[in-house]
Amino acid sequence: MKRVYIYGFGNIGRELITYISGNKNLVISAVGDSKASLYSPSGFSISEIDKIIGLKKGKGSLDGLHLDGITQNEAMHHYWSDSGIFVDSTGASSMGAILARAIEGGAYVVTCNKLPLVSDDKSARTIISSALDGRASIRGTVGADMGIPDALIHELNSVHDISSIEIRCCPSGTLNYVCTAMQEGRKFSEAFNEAIDFGYTEPRPSMDASGSDVLNKAIIMARLVASHKKIDYSQISVRHTTFFHGIADERFAKESIEYSRDDYKKITPSLDAPFSKRLSNLNGSVLRYVASVVYDGRNIQVTTGLENVNSEDMLARLRGTENAFSIMVNDNALFFPAGKGGNSKGAGIGETAHALYTGIERFAG
Numbered sequence: 043m044k045r046v047y048i049y050g051f052g053n054i055g056r057e058l059i060t061y062i063s064g065n066k067n068l069v070i071s072a073v074g075d076s077k078a079s080l081y082s083p084s085g086f087s088i089s090e091i092d093k094i095i096g097l098k099k100g101k102g103s104l105d106g107l108h109l110d111g112i113t114q115n116e117a118m119h120h121y122w123s124d125s126g127i128f129v130d131s132t133g134a135s136s137m138g139a140i141l142a143r144a145i146e147g148g149a150y151v152v153t154c155n156k157l158p159l160v161s162d163d164k165s166a167r168t169i170i171s172s173a174l175d176g177r178a179s180i181r182g183t184v185g186a187d188m189g190i191p192d193a194l195i196h197e198l199n200s201v202h203d204i205s206s207i208e209i210r211c212c213p214s215g216t217l218n219y220v221c222t223a224m225q226e227g228r229k230f231s232e233a234f235n236e237a238i239d240f241g242y243t244e245p246r247p248s249m250d251a252s253g254s255d256v257l258n259k260a261i262i263m264a265r266l267v268a269s270h271k272k273i274d275y276s277q278i279s280v281r282h283t284t285f286f287h288g289i290a291d292e293r294f295a296k297e298s299i300e301y302s303r304d305d306y307k308k309i310t311p312s313l314d315a316p317f318s319k320r321l322s323n324l325n326g327s328v329l330r331y332v333a334s335v336v337y338d339g340r341n342i343q344v345t346t347g348l349e350n351v352n353s354e355d356m357l358a359r360l361r362g363t364e365n366a367f368s369i370m371v372n373d374n375a376l377f378f379p380a381g382k383g384g385n386s387k388g389a390g391i392g393e394t395a396h397a398l399y400t401g402i403e404r405f406a407g
């Protein structure tokens with residue numbers, strides 16, 4: 043029986059519970075939110091879990107919940123010395139140090155939280171190295187449940203004498219939705235505002251529109267390569283431009299960082315004309331927000347930005363919120379989605395929760 047400790051009980055954490063509850067080899071021994079955590083060495087009962095889910099669905103905090111025989115703690119730090127499975131389904135950058143200590147204490151780590159992996163402190167290196175060594179699962183951080191980090195790790199660990207790697211991808215469901223809607227003749231504002239209404243965007247849409255979310259995913263893939271090749275993360279060069287580069291003043295991207303979803307909906311019509319001008323110069327290609335990670339045998343280069351993509355390119359074929367990736371190691375190329383009917387959903391609550399569960403199952407033995 044493996045103990046699972048879940049930090050973060052929002053959309054993803056709550057969905058994850060439905061998968062874990064069906065597995066008799068797992069018990070949920072701790073849950074935590076931003077205020078407190080609850081600990082039960084023998085595992086929570088179904089009715090206790092139901093109470094916790096009900097409380098979190100109603101936007102309550104764990105510090106307000108008192109269950110008989112359950113310890114209330116501010117932190118779960120002392121639970122991880124029993125090789126349990128520590129899950130991070132928060133969006134907090136501060137989780138990095140906690141995850142690194144969990145790994146050092148003997149726990150397995152499963153995370154869909156990108157921020158600790160792109161931070162500058164040494165915890166990022168610990169978590170990424172552990173992902174390469176099979177003690178951490180970061181499957182849900184890139185491409186939801188498409189298996190992108192797992193596939194890259196597999197290539198890095200199994201291909202001998204890697205002299206080059208080239209990854210090209212469109213890893214943002216939101217930006218892919220907007221680009222393909224514009225390709226079908228819709229206005230930018232209609233497409234972007236619809237992406238907000240359908241819940242595709244992050245709570246702060248600037249995370250999507252600035253390209254930061256895409257950049258974070260590219261950095262995670264670049265760092266997997268860097269850790270494998272023993273290249274310092276500071277040596278990874280980055281060329282990043284936002285989704286609005288060449289469309290709106292760069293000042294716009296800066297000023298809109300804190301805009302809410304409603305603020306965004308008001309300002310998007312002002313970008314319809316510049317986007318329409320950009321689209322009129324495509325000469326048969328299509329517009330995509332593309333990330334690439336290139337290792338040439340010595341250096342690693344990350345590039346993100348709007349590109350005119352040839353209509354024969356696999357990145358041109360994606361539709362709606364689908365994601366697409368190609369990973370070329372030496373001369374061997376892998377494509378995602380793989381073949382007809384392959385999983386192309388690179389975002390979503392169910393997909394991300396399932397990606398976490400896949401990692402948990404791996405460590406549950």
Ligand SMILES: NC(=O)c1ccc[n+]([C@@H]2O[C@H](COP(=O)([O-])OP(=O)(O)OC[C@H]3O[C@@H](n4cnc5c(N)ncnc54)[C@H](OP(=O)(O)O)[C@@H]3O)[C@@H](O)[C@H]2O)c1
Nearest residue numbers: 050051052053054075076131132133134154155390391394
């Ligand atoms: N939603 C998606 O489709 C999707 C897809 C891919 C990846 N992700 C990633 O999955 C993660 C979770 O997303 P979500 O949609 O579930 O977010 P969410 O609904 O906002 O939930 C986040 C949870 O984390 C908790 N939390 C925040 N800071 C914490 C801290 N310092 N310590 C402990 N718990 C903390 C929050 O506590 P409170 O309840 O007290 O606020 C909340 O329970 C994020 O990293 C996100 O980028 C989400």
